[in-house]
Amino acid sequence: MPFHPACHSYEPVTIADRLFLDLRRAILEGELPAGKKISEPELASVYGVSRGSLREAISKLENCNLVTRRPNIGARIVSFSTDQLMEIYQIREAMEGMAARLAAKNMTEAELAHLKSLVARHKDSMSHTERLNKTDYSQDADLDFHFCIIQGSKNQRLLTMLCQDLYDLVRFYRMRLSPAFSSTAMQEHELIVQALERGDGEMAELLMRYHVRASRDRAKQRLESMSPEELGNYH
Amino acid sequence: MPFHPACHSYEPVTIADRLFLDLRRAILEGELPAGKKISEPELASVYGVSRGSLREAISKLENCNLVTRRPNIGARIVSFSTDQLMEIYQIREAMEGMAARLAAKNMTEAELAHLKSLVARHKDSMSHTERLNKTDYSQDADLDFHFCIIQGSKNQRLLTMLCQDLYDLVRFYRMRLSPAFSSTAMQEHELIVQALERGDGEMAELLMRYHVRASRDRAKQRLESMSPEELGNYH
DNA sequence: AGAGAGGAGATTGTCGACAATTTTATTTCA
DNA sequence: TGAAATAAAATTGTCGACAATCTCCTCTCT
Numbered sequence: 405m406p407f408h409p410a411c412h413s414y415e416p417v418t419i420a421d422r423l424f425l426d427l428r429r430a431i432l433e434g435e436l437p438a439g440k441k442i443s444e445p446e447l448a449s450v451y452g453v454s455r456g457s458l459r460e461a462i463s464k465l466e467n468c469n470l471v472t473r474r475p476n477i478g479a480r481i482v483s484f485s486t487d488q489l490m491e492i493y494q495i496r497e498a499m500e501g502m503a504a505r506l507a508a509k510n511m512t513e514a515e516l517a518h519l520k521s522l523v524a525r526h527k528d529s530m531s532h533t534e535r536l537n538k539t540d541y542s543q544d545a546d547l548d549f550h551f552c553i554i555q556g557s558k559n560q561r562l563l564t565m566l567c568q569d570l571y572d573l574v575r576f577y578r579m580r581l582s583p584a585f586s587s588t589a590m591q592e593h594e595l596i597v598q599a600l601e602r603g604d605g606e607m608a609e610l611l612m613r614y615h616v617r618a619s620r621d622r623a624k625q626r627l628e629s630m631s632p633e634e635l636g637n638y639h
Numbered sequence: 640m641p642f643h644p645a646c647h648s649y650e651p652v653t654i655a656d657r658l659f660l661d662l663r664r665a666i667l668e669g670e671l672p673a674g675k676k677i678s679e680p681e682l683a684s685v686y687g688v689s690r691g692s693l694r695e696a697i698s699k700l701e702n703c704n705l706v707t708r709r710p711n712i713g714a715r716i717v718s719f720s721t722d723q724l725m726e727i728y729q730i731r732e733a734m735e736g737m738a739a740r741l742a743a744k745n746m747t748e749a750e751l752a753h754l755k756s757l758v759a760r761h762k763d764s765m766s767h768t769e770r771l772n773k774t775d776y777s778q779d780a781d782l783d784f785h786f787c788i789i790q791g792s793k794n795q796r797l798l799t800m801l802c803q804d805l806y807d808l809v810r811f812y813r814m815r816l817s818p819a820f821s822s823t824a825m826q827e828h829e830l831i832v833q834a835l836e837r838g839d840g841e842m843a844e845l846l847m848r849y850h851v852r853a854s855r856d857r858a859k860q861r862l863e864s865m866s867p868e869e870l871g872n873y874h
Numbered sequence: 875a876g877a878g879a880g881g882a883g884a885t886t887g888t889c890g891a892c893a894a895t896t897t898t899a900t901t902t903c904a
Numbered sequence: 905t906g907a908a909a910t911a912a913a914a915t916t917g918t919c920g921a922c923a924a925t926c927t928c929c930t931c932t933c934t
Contacts, residue, residue, distance in 0.1 A: 417710045418917065444886070454919045455886090456691070463698045475652045476886060476925050491796040498737035502729060561726040569804055653887065679916070689889045690916090711895055711916060 419453055420460035426451065427461055431470050431481055432575050439483035442471065468572040482576065486627055489577050492570065493620035497613050499566055500550060503557040504596060504612035508605035511556035516600060519552045523593050547571070547578075549593055553600070553612070581626055589619060654688055655695035661686065662696055666705050666716055667810050674718035677706065703807040717811065721862055724812050727805065728855035732848050734801055735785060738792040739831060739847035743840035746791035751835060754787045758828050782806070782813075784828055788835070788847070816861055824854060 416422040427447075430436045448458045462479050465471045473479045511519075526545050551571075554563050592615040599608040651657040662682075665671045683693045697714050700706045708714045746754075761780050786806075789798050827850040834843040 420917080421710065443884095445884085456918060456920090459886090460694075460698070460917090463695070467702050475656065478886070478926095488796065491794045494737060494741065494794055495734070495797055495800065498733040499730070502733035506729065559726045559729055561723065562730055565730065565800065565804055569800055655887080678914095680914085691888060691890090694916090695887090713896095713916070 420457045420464070423451060423453060423457060423461040424464040427465060428468065428470065428572065431465070432572070432579055434579060436481055438481055438576075438580070440481045442479040442481065444478070467568065469569060470572055470576065482573070484577070484580060486624075489623065489627075490620060492573055492577070493616060493623070495570065496566075496574070497616040497620075499562065499570075500554065500616055501609045501613040503554045503559070503562055503566075504600070505557075505605040505609035506559055506562075507553045507556035508600050508603050508608040510558040511553075511600060515552065515556045516597075519549070519556070519597060519600070522549055522552060523590075523597055526590060526593070546589065547574070553596070556600075577623075581623060581630075586622060589615070589622075592618065655692045655699070658686060658688060658692060658696035659699040662700060663703065663705060663807065666700070667807070667814055669814060671716055673716055673811075673815070675716045677714040677716065679713070702803065704804060705807055705811065717808070719812070719815060721859075724858065724862075725855060727808055727812070728851060728858070730805065731801075731809075732851040732855075734797065734805075735789065735851055736844045736848040738789045738794070738797055738801075739835070740792075740840040740844035741794055741797075742788045742791035743835050743838050743843040745793040746788075746835060750787065750791045751832075754784070754791070754832060754835070757783055757787060758825075758832055761825060761828070781824070782809070788831070791835075812858075816858060816865075821857060824850070824857075827853065 414425070416425055427436070436442075442462065444455050444458055444462075448455045451458070462471060462473070466473050466479070470482055471479045472482060522545070526549075529545075551567075554566050557563070592611065596608060596611045596615060599611055649660075651660055662671070671677075677697065679690050679693055679697075683690045686693070697706060697708070701708050701714070705717055706714045707717060757780070761784075764780075786802070789801050792798070827846065831843060831846045831850060834846055
């Protein structure tokens with residue numbers, strides 16, 4: 405069973421594992437600011453563990469691309485960069501497009517039903533804005549949708565690469581931008597589901613690629629409308 | 640500067656780095672057999688280093704997907720599996736297709752010239768089969784071609800993900816199959832270069848995807864023609 | 875005053891020893 | 905005889921101490 409911290413269930417058995425999850429959460433939620441240098445002695449004493457265990461946790465964070473490390477110098481939390489975010493969207497376009505194509509062929513009935521219920525629930529929660537506000541909605545709903553399809557592709561390596569190497573970065577950026585809430589995105593989701601129902605892999609890929617491209621454009625627009633102070637917090 | 644062991648130059652500064660490169664080579668060349676369990680005390684004494692340094696090196700190997708680790712149980716060299724190889728080709732089709740599309744727009748003149756010289760040299764060496772045999776030719780030529788285009792995409796994250804997370808696995812399998820030598824593949828390379836010269840990203844992506852799919856089919860055919868004993872060596 | 879050399883302090887890399895867990899071998903009982 | 909329980913051995917996880925390297929401050933010289 406591969407190492408899937410991002411994939412909804414992961415029982416930490418060792419100290420380094422628990423530490424990894426704690427630090428990961430701290431980074432994603434902004435508790436540890438972007439670009440900050442990690443002091444091994446300091447963090448180790450804060451969390452009450454040895455430097456060895458901490459170093460192993462940092463190594464895991466490096467795998468998720470949440471920190472970068474340089475020999476004899478140290479580790480830094482990844483820093484916010486518009487260009488890097490755009491790069492990530494390009495990769496998602498390619499990989500998730502392929503995932504959608506494969507999912508159209510390989511998804512089980514149960515998985516498809518679950519995906520449909522997801523989309524229906526999102527649609528429902530959107531019309532009840534008095535109970536669930538936009539932030540609540542898009543906190544994880546969008547990622548759940550994408551995760552479902554990746555899982556449905558039945559390509560284990562694709563799942564691992566996306567969840568392990570890319571999605572934590574996606575979360576990192578998403579936490580630092582306004583939530584990507586848009587009824588347009590939800591309509592795109594519905595179209596994708598319809599293509600998956602028909603088993604039309606070609607169309608599912610095209611629609612997914614369009615969706616990721618459109619999301620990238622929306623993110624870019626949002627970035628450009630943000631004030632320099634807002635952005636400055638993360639540089 | 641990101642961590643790019645696979646990308647042609649990487650100066651090991653620390654003991655764990657040197658060890659990582661040694662072990663990586665040993666795995667790729669089959670010195671350490673596929674599927675074998677790694678004994679930390681044994682390997683540490685063989686290489687004359689402490690277990691701590693070895694563990695850090697193993698952690699790096701895990702990033703490259705050359706070993707898998709389970710808590711309290713240990714690390715194993717990745718094992719040979721036809722299904723997994725097919726999965727990798729699907730991912731390469733998506734990612735390298737995107738790389739070709741981007742390279743058509745972003746490649747510099749110098750990079751394009753270098754790519755053309757690469758293809759010309761390959762073509763030349765193919766006609767002099769008395770001096771360079773097939774194994775010599777395809778040892779790294781094909782990977783050089785693909786690496787060039789990925790680099791030309793100017794998407795740093797794409798480069799990292801392919802070189803760090805996928806290409807070592809590609810090498811792992813390539814070493815264990817007959818060399819992927821085919822004049823058809825070389826013709827496909829030429830067509831891709833022509834599309835890149837024209838700056839036709841759409842066509843470059845289509846041709847690259849076709850090329851990767853075709854390479855996958857060729858690999859599959861080769862696998863099915865191999866005797867069970869040959870395959871058995873790597874299970 | 876500014877640039878460069880030198881040294882004190884702090885940080886990262888490396889190591890061996892101990893603790894916790896797993897694996898293997900042995901014994902015991904139905 | 906075979907399966908479950910138990911004990912012994914081996915392996916992995918964790919820790920603190922020491923060595924190597926980097927960083928920053930101070931001092932010197934032009």
